[in-house]
Amino acid sequence: MIESDGSEMYGTLFTAQGKGDHSTAVILHGFPGHERNLDLAHTLRRGGINSLIFHYRGSWGSRGTFSFSGMLADTARAVDDLRNEGKAYGVNPDDILIIGHSMGGWAGAITAAADERIGSLVLLSPFNMGMVSDWALEDDLNREMVRRMFKELSRPMNTIGHDRLLEEVMEHRRDWNLLRHAEELSGKRILIVSARNDTLSIPELHTLPLYEELVRNGCSDVEHVILDSDHSFSDARIELQRTVWRWIERGLRRNERRTVRA
Numbered sequence: 001m002i003e004s005d006g007s008e009m010y011g012t013l014f015t016a017q018g019k020g021d022h023s024t025a026v027i028l029h030g031f032p033g034h035e036r037n038l039d040l041a042h043t044l045r046r047g048g049i050n051s052l053i054f055h056y057r058g059s060w061g062s063r064g065t066f067s068f069s070g071m072l073a074d075t076a077r078a079v080d081d082l083r084n085e086g087k088a089y090g091v092n093p094d095d096i097l098i099i100g101h102s103m104g105g106w107a108g109a110i111t112a113a114a115d116e117r118i119g120s121l122v123l124l125s126p127f128n129m130g131m132v133s134d135w136a137l138e139d140d141l142n143r144e145m146v147r148r149m150f151k152e153l154s155r156p157m158n159t160i161g162h163d164r165l166l167e168e169v170m171e172h173r174r175d176w177n178l179l180r181h182a183e184e185l186s187g188k189r190i191l192i193v194s195a196r197n198d199t200l201s202i203p204e205l206h207t208l209p210l211y212e213e214l215v216r217n218g219c220s221d222v223e224h225v226i227l228d229s230d231h232s233f234s235d236a237r238i239e240l241q242r243t244v245w246r247w248i249e250r251g252l253r254r255n256e257r258r259t260v261r262a
Helices: 039-048 070-089 103-114 129-136 142-153 162-171 178-185 208-216 238-262
Strands: 002-004 007-009 012-014 022-028 050-054 091-099 120-124 189-195 222-227
Touching: 002 070, 002 189, 007 070, 007 178, 007 189, 012 070, 022 039, 022 070, 022 103, 022 222, 039 050, 050 070, 050 178, 070 091, 070 103, 070 162, 103 178, 129 142, 129 162, 129 178, 162 189, 162 238, 178 208, 189 238, 208 222
Parallel strands: 022 050, 022 091, 091 120, 120 189, 189 222
Antiparallel strands: 002 007, 012 050
């Protein structure tokens, strides 16, 4: 249980076997979070990496009321809890990475941009909230489509209300645009995985512009992989696990070489 602004959030810590402290991934589900990437957590655990999957306040039984600003605060709180309390569970407080799917990718990128201690980031079909806000401003029809999307997706959650969610997004449209955080993210190791048939986080609108902006800002360790699947990678789960694990494994080998040289 993680407490965020007085609300209890529920989740599971998948602990790797073996003595000592382990690298730990915070796996962030989207909005509302039908796909929670539990298979990915098990893959990482088998490879010696802990994984935390938790539910933001107001979602899937967690107490409180969901909002997008609350989602960001909840993510930062989960990372802080792992650093402060996780050592008893084999968590290396200095080696925490974020893996975010869809809206969780957006929250993960915003969180990592503000946290210099997070050095690695995996974005799975990341949804760029700021870009959608700009699109909604173009005309009333676009705005109504976004409002209806929030209404439909928030059905299984206790939220501040779909109208207020839309207002919140519009209020923060500049700060919540991932492209505006490319400079802060440029020093990190980043994997972006897109889905060719994604009709929500459309690669040409959400992921390719982010990748290109990261490259323009000097990010020397960013990789973009496109899988032939849908938004949740529902027919490519094994390929997704292999893609993420191989990327993580390359980072682990690199760190081992640095340790030997030191």
